[in-house]
């Protein structure tokens with residue numbers, strides 16, 4: 001059993017104020033660049049960085065579902081700047097983009113050349129991850145997910161040197177997060193924990209983190225959604241749950257939910273957390289006959305006291321559906337994806353590297369059934 005988590009993690013309210021100290025004294029970097037998105041710039045959060053690192057070079061071009069052509073263009077600039085540290089600041093997109101730019105900072109070519117595991121020759125530049133949403137987990141995983149714009153396909157680029165050197169997880173950074181982002185990223189984190197727990201590569205250690213994450217996230221998400229500014233404990237628990245869910249899936253895997261969400265994210269630019277939230281209950285229903293014993297453990301973490309495992313699992317699926325509804329998550333039909341696209345989505349989901357990790361075997365026809373069930377409700 002292997003559990004690998006080499007990132008130095010600073011967790012807690014106000015930890016962001018130690019950024020300059022961490023860069024100067026621990027990372028000893030002189031020329032960092034910051035990777036973020038326009039939403040972060042508009043939010044005013046960037047002041048937390050620029051107050052400590054005046055004049056830092058900022059790339060704010062990262063879009064949702066970060067694209068290969070954006071990454072390749074920015075990589076050429078990173079190389080000319082002779083940077084010695086990449087800082088990713090934002091949700092999953094800037095963090096994954098930052099990891100990709102760290103890799104391309106020390107390796108030539110385009111990001112498409114590095115799809116897969118350890119395809120790089122040189123160790124990437126050190127990467128510092130600062131999440132500002134409660135869902136990505138990217139701050140403690142070795143993977144960067146980038147959309148190949150030519151193939152309309154989400155590539156995974158990973159390797160042991162791609163873990164962040166340092167992660168700063170400061171729950172106060174999500175104090176002003178809009179409700180819709182709390183809902184979608186919080187449910188993405190829940191999906192990470194649930195999928196990690198049910199996945200085939202799950203271990204005793206990943207199970208421990210996954211179960212705790214499920215409890216923390218379910219206990220905090222509605223309080224954070226109602227009033228994140230004043231519910232300090234909820235935003236701390238949500239961030240903590242999100243990070244330890246990252247420990248879990250980063251050392252086991254995700255399953256068919258992420259296979260579908262990565263496919264529709266690449267094809268139609270649907271936000272990752274929204275897609276996961278929509279498909280989680282329908283994939284769980286498909287998986288239930290194969291893993292009701294473990295699913296019942298999840299149900300009990302969620303406070304369901306039903307003793308029959310199959311019934312408890314069914315109640316857990318319903319609990320997630322009801323929660324998504326209360327949190328304003330759209331339904332599949334709202335995404336305006338035509339039924340004529342389902343076969344393509346099903347095939348693409350089947351070809352995702354995480355399909356073999358799903359607890360119940362599934363082929364393109366099974367994916368098609370899941371899509372139809374989610375569409376018809």
Ligand SMILES: [Fe+2]
Pocket residue numbers: 136188192258272276
């Ligand atoms: Fe995710």
